[in-house]
Amino acid sequence: MKCVVAIDGTASSGKSTTARLLAKKLGVTYLDTGAMYRAVTYLLLQEDGLQASDGLLQKVLLSSPLEFKILNRKLYVYLDGKLLENELRTPEVDRWVSHVAEHLSVRAFLVAKQREIGKRRRLVCEGRDIGSVVFPDAALKVFMTCDLEERTRRRKKELIEKGIERGFEEVKLNLQKRDEIDSTRKLSPLTRTTDAFYVDTTHLTIEEQVELIEAEVQKRMEGK
Numbered sequence: 001m002k003c004v005v006a007i008d009g010t011a012s013s014g015k016s017t018t019a020r021l022l023a024k025k026l027g028v029t030y031l032d033t034g035a036m037y038r039a040v041t042y043l044l045l046q047e048d049g050l051q052a053s054d055g056l057l058q059k060v061l062l063s064s065p066l067e068f069k070i071l072n073r074k075l076y077v078y079l080d081g082k083l084l085e086n087e088l089r090t091p092e093v094d095r096w097v098s099h100v101a102e103h104l105s106v107r108a109f110l111v112a113k114q115r116e117i118g119k120r121r122r123l124v125c126e127g128r129d130i131g132s133v134v135f136p137d138a139a140l141k142v143f144m145t146c147d148l149e150e151r152t153r154r155r156k157k158e159l160i161e162k163g164i165e166r167g168f169e170e171v172k173l174n175l176q177k178r179d180e181i182d183s184t185r186k187l188s189p190l191t192r193t194t195d196a197f198y199v200d201t202t203h204l205t206i207e208e209q210v211e212l213i214e215a216e217v218q219k220r221m222e223g224k
């Protein structure tokens, strides 16, 4: 098990940017597990499979043309050989991804892939169940959150940068709903484990978030 840092937390709390920059600083692979759940959601939207039973989903996934590759210490997702990027971050995927992530077959399929990726690499891995389920032996577990209004502003800005205009209330409602589903689902819900380092990013810049966690990694490495 080579997970160095496991970051979990609420939607748009700054996990992805922080994890990406931290991984770069530490010289390890950055694994965005949300992108994997988004890729499955995109696949199901394409194949009209959102209502499929868990058993059927398992079959679909086992024979799916989805590929998860690590190149230059970063995850790339391909469907039928085509790289998926902005397709994973549309409001439609936002709308469905938490429902898709409730399925046992989806979680089992993706957790196995994540552990496989972690077998041979040192990782900064982020998601909702990383410290609690996927890599419980991570050297450092982080739980990240942020005030909902601030998260809404950040997510809205991110959407605008992708040329997608959405109202503040619509974006806020989606984040709120996803958090609710993600933290109340039966399987591997988002939880703050007792051994997680808690970071509230509401009043922090990205640089401050990264520095804070990097300092904590150093402390753990030095056994403090």
Ligand code: DC
Pocket: 011, 012, 033, 034, 035, 037, 038, 097, 098, 101, 126, 127, 128, 129, 130, 178, 182
């Ligand atoms: O990190 P993100 O917002 O891109 O994740 C999208 C959704 O995927 C999130 O709302 C819940 C699900 N997810 C999950 O259930 N477990 C993970 N480890 C990562 C994401």
